[in-house]
Amino acid sequence: MSDQWILVDGYSAMHSWKRFATRKAQAMTLQQRREELVKVLRQFADHSGRRVTVVFDGYAAKHKPEVVEPSPGVEVIFSERGKTADDTIERMVAEAENGRRIQVVTSDNVERRTVEAMGAESISAELFEAEVESALRDLAGAVRHHSRRRATGTIREHWARKTDRTRGG
Secondary structure (H helix, E strand, O other): OOOOEEEEEHHHHHHHOHHHOOHHHHOOOHHHHHHHHHHHHHHHHHHHOOEEEEEEOOOOOOOOOOOOOOEOOEEEEEOOOOOOHHHHHHHHHHHOOOHHHEEEEOOOHHHHHHHHHOOOEEEOHHHHHHHHHHHHHHHHHHHHHHHHHHHHHHHHHHHHHHHHHHOOO
16 A cells, blocks of 8 residues: 555535536535545545545534545545634644655645645646546456456356366366
8 A cells, every 4th residue: 555645625626527517416416426526536545555535624514514424445524613624634734744645636726835835745636637537447447357357267167168078078
């Protein structure tokens, strides 16, 4: 597993990613869009071996946001009431033992400069989306390749057994 930690500003990603600009995505509830983002980030984390934390703004919530089911491979955090995701991300970067191993994903240029000044790397949500989509294409290709190999192996084994039986073996 990689020791790089990716902190994603959840709403920045949701507002920037093309997959959330579609009619289908726009018809989803906010909770469903958050769950979709977490699902995609979990697949990315599984494939890349990187630790991923997604931080959502909780500052405007009168009540705690809906319960988020634990998602293996991706930590989901809502900022405390009165705090923004940016505040939470900055605190996490400041408290980290090695900020150089942190990559913050946000399209907020001021936030990017702030975390970079603290020693972390940053990437825009749009560029990170391209990285995630590329990793997911690689993963899908690996799954297809593995499935084809298993299917082919099964057919070969079937014919080998059938041939052995016809030869009396």
